[in-house]
Amino acid sequence: MLATGAAGGLLASYTLLPLPYMLGSLIATAVLSSVTGRRFPEGYKFPQSIRLIFLAVIGVMIGAQVTPDMVAMLPSLSVSFAALTLFVGLAHAGNYAIFRRLGGYDRATAFYSGTPGGLMESIAMGEEAGANLAILTMQQFLRIVLVITVLPIGLSLWLGAPVGSAGGMTLARADVDLTQLPVVIAVGALGLGVGKWLHLPAGQLTGPLFVAAAVSLSGIVPLDMPQWLINEAQIVIGASLGMRFGGLKGRALARGIGLGLISVCLMMAIAVVLVVLVHDITGAPFDMLLISFAPGGVTEMALIALSLQANPALVTAHHIYRIILTVIEMSVIARWNRRHG
Incomplete structure (x- = not known):
């Protein structure tokens, strides 16, 4: 599966597909799981x-x-x-209604499929809540795939040149050597421990995120990551999620794509209305605000900001806030549901 994911990621890297290593790996392993899943040993994961x-x-x-x-x-x-903040609440409520009413998903699957951010956190918390992981993973990835594919393509057509990762942008430094790895490993290990100790939602991701943020803010040591490590991480995550598509049939996939399109259209419509209001009040550039509100991946939106000569830190701040706010919202509602049945 890892070999298949690596091959898919490598092939996708020669295309204009955003986040090619993750999406290429996910697509390749999802296809393999769907076609040959019945031949896997029992309990294979x-x-x-x-x-x-x-x-x-x-x-x-x-x-x-x-x-x-x-x-x-x-x-x-x-x-x-x-x-x-308003966007997160409106988008999640609208998505829940779409997946629950139109899709007929159970409550847990509809709730965690509809989150407007925090892909890994939504999958981890949805797994704990008993959601259908194949459907949840599909809908969350469709959200990101649709946003980070359609938005860059639209902006590329508007500007007349590729933007984001398709335009060669990257957040990694090319000159990072192996001496940086011990710091990254130490921060990641400490973050895993903190996430487990504090029982953070999706602690395996949010723990390292918060520890890395603290280290970055302190300025004690640089947190530079080589591009090859980021690519490998995307391949592994893509492969691990793509394997969960094995239980989905063609009809379920078609329905998921249709619901995903409706969901993304709703979220982008809400985002545009709010962006227009913020633009009128603050005078901030419309295109910068749009990529700040678009419910896609943090990395790709920051890369698009670089393409537009916008401040990637400002765009990233919005997306990290959206993710953290979504995680808090999920946690609060999940605990309320557990207490009130």
């Missing part, structure tokens, strides 16, 4: 210990984007953050 390590890598990568410059600009983002 991706080793969680391997997945855990690379989830921590992704968490460190995201947390490392939290810088003192980003924190310094937070007071000036009060209006857009308030609008983003």
Whole structure:
């Protein structure tokens, strides 16, 4: 499966597909699981210990984007953050209605499929709540795939040039050597321990994220990650999630794609309305605000910001806020549901 995922990621890297290593790996292993899944040994699944390590890598990568410059600009983002708070609530409520009423999903699957952010956190918490993991994974990835594919393509057509990862942008430094790995490993391991100790939601991801953010803000040591490590993490995560598509049939996939399109259209419509309001109030650039509100991946949206000569730290601040807010919202509602049945 890892070999299949690596091959899929490598092939996708030669295309204009955003986040090629993760999406290429996921697509390749999902196809293999769907076609040959019945021939796998009983209980065959991706080793969680391997997945855990690379989830921590992704968490460190995201947390490392939290810088003192980003924190310094937070007071000036009060209006857009308030609008983003409204966006999370409206988008999640609308998505839940779509997946519950139109899709007929059970409550847990509809709830965690409809979150407008926090892909890994939603999958981890949905697994604990008994959601259908194949459907949940499909809907969450469709959200990201549709947003980070359609939005960059639309902006590329508008600007007349590729944007984001398709335009060669990257958040990793090319000159990072192996001497940086011990720091990344230490931060990831400490984050895993903190996440478990504090019982954080999706602690295997959020723990390393928060520890990496603290280290990055302290300025004690740099948190530079080589591109090859980020690529490997995307391949592993893509393969581990793609394997869960084995139980889905063609009809379920077609229905999921249809629901995903409706969901993304709803979220983007809500985002555009709120972005127009924030733009009128603050005068911030419309395109920068749009990629800040788009419910896609943190990395790809930051890369699009680089393509537009916008401040990637500002865009990343919005997306990290959206993810953290979504995780808090999921946790609060999940605990309320457990107490009230």
